[in-house]
Amino acid sequence: MGETAVIVIWFVVMFPCLILVAALLTNEAKPKKNIILGVTLPLLAQSDPRVGDIVRRFKRNVWLCTGAMALIFAALAFLGTGQFMMWSLALLIVAVFTPYAFYARANRKLAALKKAEGWHVPYSGGVVVDLRAAAAPMKALRRRAFLPPMLIAAVPLILALLSDDEGVRWGGVIMFGVTAFVGLVCMLMYPLILRQRGDVASPDSDVNAALTRVRRYNYGKMLLATSYLTAVFMLAYWLLQESALWTLVLTVVYMFVLTGFCLATEFSVRRTQERLTAGESGYVDEDDLWLWGMFYNNPNDRHLFINDRTGSGMGVNVGRPAGRVFMALTAALILGLAVVSIALALGFSAPFEAHIESGTLYFEHGMEKYEIPLEDITSLELIDDLPSARRIAGTGLPNLVEGRFRVEGYENTRISLNPEEPPYIAVLTPEFSRIFALGTPQETEAFYNELKEALS
Amino acid sequence: MLLSLDFSSKLPIYMQIRNQIVLGIASGELAPGEKLPTIRALAEQSGVNMMTVSKAYAALRQEGYITADRRGGTAVAGSPGAGELSARYRGALRIIAAEARLAGMSEDEFAGLCRDSYRGGAENG
Numbered sequence: 220m221g222e223t224a225v226i227v228i229w230f231v232v233m234f235p236c237l238i239l240v241a242a243l244l245t246n247e248a249k250p251k252k253n254i255i256l257g258v259t260l261p262l263l264a265q266s267d268p269r270v271g272d273i274v275r276r277f278k279r280n281v282w283l284c285t286g287a288m289a290l291i292f293a294a295l296a297f298l299g300t301g302q303f304m305m306w307s308l309a310l311l312i313v314a315v316f317t318p319y320a321f322y323a324r325a326n327r328k329l330a331a332l333k334k335a336e337g338w339h340v341p342y343s344g345g346v347v348v349d350l351r352a353a354a355a356p357m358k359a360l361r362r363r364a365f366l367p368p369m370l371i372a373a374v375p376l377i378l379a380l381l382s383d384d385e386g387v388r389w390g391g392v393i394m395f396g397v398t399a400f401v402g403l404v405c406m407l408m409y410p411l412i413l414r415q416r417g418d419v420a421s422p423d424s425d426v427n428a429a430l431t432r433v434r435r436y437n438y439g440k441m442l443l444a445t446s447y448l449t450a451v452f453m454l455a456y457w458l459l460q461e462s463a464l465w466t467l468v469l470t471v472v473y474m475f476v477l478t479g480f481c482l483a484t485e486f487s488v489r490r491t492q493e494r495l496t497a498g499e500s501g502y503v504d505e506d507d508l509w510l511w512g513m514f515y516n517n518p519n520d521r522h523l524f525i526n527d528r529t530g531s532g533m534g535v536n537v538g539r540p541a542g543r544v545f546m547a548l549t550a551a552l553i554l555g556l557a558v559v560s561i562a563l564a565l566g567f568s569a570p571f572e573a574h575i576e577s578g579t580l581y582f583e584h585g586m587e588k589y590e591i592p593l594e595d596i597t598s599l600e601l602i603d604d605l606p607s608a609r610r611i612a613g614t615g616l617p618n619l620v621e622g623r624f625r626v627e628g629y630e631n632t633r634i635s636l637n638p639e640e641p642p643y644i645a646v647l648t649p650e651f652s653r654i655f656a657l658g659t660p661q662e663t664e665a666f667y668n669e670l671k672e673a674l675s
Numbered sequence: 676m677l678l679s680l681d682f683s684s685k686l687p688i689y690m691q692i693r694n695q696i697v698l699g700i701a702s703g704e705l706a707p708g709e710k711l712p713t714i715r716a717l718a719e720q721s722g723v724n725m726m727t728v729s730k731a732y733a734a735l736r737q738e739g740y741i742t743a744d745r746r747g748g749t750a751v752a753g754s755p756g757a758g759e760l761s762a763r764y765r766g767a768l769r770i771i772a773a774e775a776r777l778a779g780m781s782e783d784e785f786a787g788l789c790r791d792s793y794r795g796g797a798e799n800g
Binding site: 342344345346347348349350351353354414415416417419422424503517519520521522 | 676677678679680681682683696699705709710711712713716717719720721722723724
């Protein structure tokens, strides 16, 4: 597949993420349960021109930021495939989180305006429960509804585990194990929503019960769809795994279908919340329990996972120690991902270097480093064609193949080379094989001769 | 009926639950025979410990405001109908009356306040 095609596909996958974040955030500006940008406002205050002004500025900032990030994404394409992919991953993380700063700022401004104007609703500052809605029985999915996708998902995993080939076994465990785990997580996550507080946004218990039902029903629908779609995807992936093009197409289709379905459901929940509470004058205010309108902070609530205020998502109660640990780990993971992608991006532009010193071969390219004592080398070859290789873990780009691969005729192989610049050096030891090349064919050939001489 | 719990209040949570259910019954928002959430459901909905809800329900059951059985769950019993306040609440009323007097309220004003509260409990809660 050409370099341009890879960039286009990557762009097609990444770019919608920016739009989705912006669309989800700006949707928070529409009143749902009398909440605008995380601030509960009485009905009259919602139409105040100053509120409208804050909302307009917020929307404008988010879309401007999204536009600017998209332009930077497009500019990155000129760096070449590898660098583009890694830099765009780091940039995506920045692009996804920056609009939240605008959200937090708008939330603070609205909260200050609300305080200055003395806008308040009947129930403020506490946790409110609708007794009648809480007492009413509510239908729930049965756990066994999640079993079929888990069984489907287990098929390729078991087959991979039964394989004699170590590469297939590990590749299968990573690929199919992770996706099979998705089904299990969906099943375990479903009961969480049933243990959450019901929605309270009206003095009418029927409205509150309807809000809770809508949230729970759609949450269950999303989890069920995720587990079934993932199972089908995994089965299809397993059947088509020999074709790189088809597996790529399948992955893109799976991502789009799943994201599209979940988003459609999320927006449907939000629209229903909007409609059901459109005429309410503002009833329950829990703003004090939400930091910047985003993070639930209630040490008195024993729930670790809590419902988002609007929509059907869930968050973490940072008022609990476990919640703070969870948030810190999530932040560390995101930061780590950004750091790794930057390191990889820098690695792409790093030179391929190899030298022989004190009877040892040293090779280095970015994060890929190894040393092989010359006495361990049993065979040395200069090859013009890369043998048929299947990636286990690593990079497979038009201009860089790097990482752990299963290669026909070689054991326990790591590759590090530009496939567009043959020849390549294959070094074999009793325990492993390494196939690499340097920056240019001339450099590779020169080093091969040097190595051959050192071995003789 | 909405139950509002104020965690910054000095009044214990179980008393807040108890008091608000009593107010709900007096105002008619909770009708006799009406089902109340189970202890587990109310604990999950409010985010408080099950023991706290259990303590509130135990107090309400003891005072005759609610009934509980294994099959039917917890339901509003209505007014216990004893015709008089318990010694505990008569004591509390005496303290409130004393505080009203010290605050400079006249007997008529305090009686009016009591009347309004009494009717409020029956009309709007």
